[in-house]
Amino acid sequence: MASTTKNHSPLTREKILGAAIHLFQRHGFNGLGMRQIADCLQIKAPSLYYHFKSKDDLARSALQQYREEQFYRLQEIEKLDGLTEKLYAYSELFAEMLNDEKRLCLYLVMVREASFQQEPCVSELRLFAKQNIDWLEDTLCQAKKESPQTIETERDIAEIIFASLEGIMATSLNDENPCKSFRSRAKSFFNIILLTTAR
Template identity: 30%
Template sequence: METTSTVREQILEHAITLMMLRGYNGFSYRDLSELVGVKTSSIHYYFPSKDDLVLEAVNEYSSEVLQALGSIDAALAADAKLSKYAKLFARTLGDGDQICLCGMLAADIGSLPDNVRLAVQAFFKANESWLSKVLAQGVQEKTIAIAGKPEHAARALFAAYQGSVLTSRLFHTKSRMDEVEALWRIPK
């Protein structure tokens, strides 16, 4: 049985996509109105302000990403977990023209209200925490090499992934993602 999404879900989905393509300041309720096929007043009914919409979009996006991380088999070796993470992150690119929602919003942080900034920071911290555990496991297994503490390496790795989607978009190639993953593996 096919399920149809609600107007609210369509608004959120399109808002996430538009922000991944254009950033916080690159879309309006008028854009969403045209994509969803409703009046802007209908969008205001669900999301009284753009800040409300953006916060909900960040929460939805974060939930989906963290759920995907949670679905990675905990019994896998660290290098296999890191490969799965890289594939999840690469899906962010879509057709090569999107950036991670929270990465894009981090670039717009000066325009965002505090509650959205805190939600974006929470997304970064959750990814860095997960990566830190995987890197620590990899060091113990001798499948991943890092310099310094796992939490510092995790921040650098997450920044590298965020940067790789940006440069993949710039150069129209997904190979930048593969290059990041290769840096952390110990050759067998």
């Protein structure tokens, strides 16, 4: 049975992962220990090991949950009309993180961590990138069907959008208002992309 603290609801794997995602986004992987994560949850560190065998296991599971949560958000964006609306809504996924204590995309945090350069961590990172690029490619292909002969290389453009938003996020982090800077740069970037795809 998982440990609980007084006046707190029972500790669950989902609560641990939710807290871990936010902590990793703010402090990185190497900047945190299991004890710090436990302190945030107001539990003892050994309680974390009931659910996760190591910090690597916790981080990998956090990225998996992060990817799954994003999948549902992408499905919601698909319901919007028009390529422009969908791309701006997609960029808001990044802007919202910066607006919340300057959090970075968990992919951006983990892709540079040494422990995430080995399997199965690399596989999880690749799945996240693939999910984003696949979604962007499908969105661009749908726009092409609605406006024939406008887009020629959807996969290349999808890869560029994903990589660019990750880079814009990193670049905006040191600005006085990271979220505002990100939104401005993303808007300029999408204006270029939309002009390119409208040819």
